[in-house]
Amino acid sequence: MASASTGPSRLAHPSHRYGRRAVARASAHPPARASPPPLDVVSTTLIVDDLVFHDGQTRMAMLGGGGPQTLFGAGLARRSPPLTLGLVAGIGGNGDCPHECIEWLIHHGVDVRGLMPTPKMPTPRAWQITERDGRRTQVWRLDERRSDELYAMLRPAHSSWPENAKNARCAHFGVNPSRPDVSLCAALRAAGCGLTSVEPFTVASVPLADAELRALCGAADVFSPNEREARSLFVDGDSLSPTELVRRIAEAGADVVCLRRGERGAMVYDAGRNEGYECPSVALHVVDETGCGNAFCGAFAAALSRGEGIKEGLALGSAAASVMLEHVGVPSGGFEEYRDEAERRAAAARAATVAFSL
Numbered sequence: 001m002a003s004a005s006t007g008p009s010r011l012a013h014p015s016h017r018y019g020r021r022a023v024a025r026a027s028a029h030p031p032a033r034a035s036p037p038p039l040d041v042v043s044t045t046l047i048v049d050d051l052v053f054h055d056g057q058t059r060m061a062m063l064g065g066g067g068p069q070t071l072f073g074a075g076l077a078r079r080s081p082p083l084t085l086g087l088v089a090g091i092g093g094n095g096d097c098p099h100e101c102i103e104w105l106i107h108h109g110v111d112v113r114g115l116m117p118t119p120k121m122p123t124p125r126a127w128q129i130t131e132r133d134g135r136r137t138q139v140w141r142l143d144e145r146r147s148d149e150l151y152a153m154l155r156p157a158h159s160s161w162p163e164n165a166k167n168a169r170c171a172h173f174g175v176n177p178s179r180p181d182v183s184l185c186a187a188l189r190a191a192g193c194g195l196t197s198v199e200p201f202t203v204a205s206v207p208l209a210d211a212e213l214r215a216l217c218g219a220a221d222v223f224s225p226n227e228r229e230a231r232s233l234f235v236d237g238d239s240l241s242p243t244e245l246v247r248r249i250a251e252a253g254a255d256v257v258c259l260r261r262g263e264r265g266a267m268v269y270d271a272g273r274n275e276g277y278e279c280p281s282v283a284l285h286v287v288d289e290t291g292c293g294n295a296f297c298g299a300f301a302a303a304l305s306r307g308e309g310i311k312e313g314l315a316l317g318s319a320a321a322s323v324m325l326e327h328v329g330v331p332s333g334g335f336e337e338y339r340d341e342a343e344r345r346a347a348a349a350r351a352a353t354v355a356f357s358l
Contacts, residue, residue, distance in 0.1 A: 035163050038192075039086040039111060041302050042161075042168040043070040045154045046089035046115070048098060048125040049290065050141070051328065054132040062329035063101040065089065065124065065154070066174045066201060069291030071110055073298030073320035074170075075335045076342045082335070083302060086165045088114030090153025092123035104330060113162040118153050121146070134262065134289050138202075158187035167192040170305035172297050174201035177208065177216055177225075177233060185219045197222035197301040199258075199293060203232035210252075218253030222304065224297050225249075226260040242267060246276065247358050256310060258300060258317070260293050266318060268300070268310045269358070277311045279353040282345040283322040288329065295324040311353060319345035 047065030052058050071085045087110050091097040095117075105112050127139040142150060155173060158166060165171075171188050175181050177200045185196045198220040208216065213233060217223050230245045231237030240248065242259060249257045250271040259267040263283070269276035300317035304310065319342040323331065331338060 037084075037164060039164050039168040040083040041071065041074040041170045041172070041298065041305070042086040042088060042114070042165045043067040043074075043171070043298065044088050044156070044173040046087065046091060046097070046101070046124065047154075048101060048123055049128045049329065050125065051288070051290065052127060052129045053288075054130060059328050061098045061100065063098075063104050064126075064128070064291065064329065066291070066294045068105065068110075068330050069294035069324060070172050070298035072108070072291075072324065072330050072335075073295030073300075073317065074172075074302035075108060075298075076295075076320045076323065076339060077299040077302040077316045078306070079339055079343075082109065084111065085109060086111035086114055086162070086168065088116075088156055088161050088165050090116050090118045090121070090124070090156055093117040093119040093121060097123040104332070108334065111162075111164065114156075114165050116153075116156055116160065118149070121149055121153060124150060124153055128290055130289065136290065155181055155184060158184055158191070169194045170197070170301050171195075172197040172199070172222075172301045174199050174294075175216070175219075176200070176202060177204040177229065178206075180216045180219055182215055182219045195222070195301060195305040196220035197224065197297060197304075199224040199297050200226075200229040203229050207235045207237065208233050213252045216252075217249050218255075222256045222258065222297075222301055223249060223254040224258035224260065224293075224300070226262065226293055227264075230259055243356070243358070250358070256304070258297070258314075260296055260321075262289075266296065266314060266321075267356075268314045269356075270310050274357045275310065276356040276358065277314050277353050278356060279314055279318055279349045281322065282318050282349050282352075283325050285326050287326050289325060291330065292321040292324045296321040311350075314353060315346040315349040316342075318349040319343070 045065040045067040049062040049064035050060045067087045125141045129137045171193050175198045246257050246269050257269045265280040267278045296317035299320035300313040303313035303316050323338050
């Protein structure tokens with residue numbers, strides 16, 4: 001099997017009847033230069049989601065994992081010039097990644113040189129079971145005895161990333177709060193990444209000790225839990241108000257805190273400036289909550305990485321999340337199909353935003 005740096009041969013597989021040539025074109029290194037410029041936004045993790053809704057409906061083989069949703073949010077955050085986007089993730093070495101998933105990435109201009117076929121491992125795949133109240137349970141469809149190999153696919157080691165992803169201007173990815181990948185943030189910063197952003201992808205199994213909390217909250221420039229995840233970090237988390245949660249996270253070392261509160265909106269806080277903002281949700285219609293937090297984080301991080309303040313990041317993140325909420329999986333249309341509506345919703349979020357300080 002060829003190495004990741006050899007280009008399209010790692011993605012070419014007979015089962016990709018519709019997408020094989022397109023993947024090869026998109027993943028080929030530009031011949032005119034030895035090293036492409038840094039990507040604007042890079043994210044990690046590809047999981048094929050099999051969705052089960054509370055009413056019994058199902059949608060199989062949907063592109064998920066957080067990385068694509070993050071990049072969709074980032075892509076909505078800027079019209080011109082468009083941001084360059086990249087995904088770094090392990091996929092099955094047997095060519096089992098559905099061609100529709102690869103085609104979505106290519107259609108949205110995502111650099112796929114970071115997709116790494118992994119010998120003897122299938123593409124990560126999971127059931128996503130959504131209850132009527134919005135709670136979602138993920139059940140892996142893999143042999144969990146191979147969890148270390150799976151984790152390596154979800155967040156590949158920085159040393160294996162393509163050069164234009166290693167020093168991207170902005171990187172966002174999910175972490176397990178009980179075992180945060182602090183080393184990846186450190187490697188990105190050492191390589192010159194302008195802004196790092198992380199979000200928990202699950203609740204903490206037990207409240208974190210002070211040292212663990214500091215390691216998690218201070219690992220990246222932006223720390224963005226949802227409210228349930230934030231409460232799980234603290235022994236007394238269930239008794240804390242949203243403002244107190246933000247304060248605790250900032251005191252634990254987070255430079256910028258995003259607290260995502262679902263239908264109640266979101267709060268963002270810059271500890272260095274003691275500057276915070278809160279706005280309600282701008283969602284109009286709820287279809288599928290999967291990936292909405294990722295879309296928020298992608299738009300927010302992309303805004304900050306290009307010099308916008310947290311207030312503008314809040315508006316753009318809220319708009320991106322609301323667009324994602326109205327689709328099953330990542331929206332199939334191109335960015336231009338949704339940008340006008342996203343800009344209208346961002347304007348509504350700006351108008352409803354209120355400031356706070358701690």
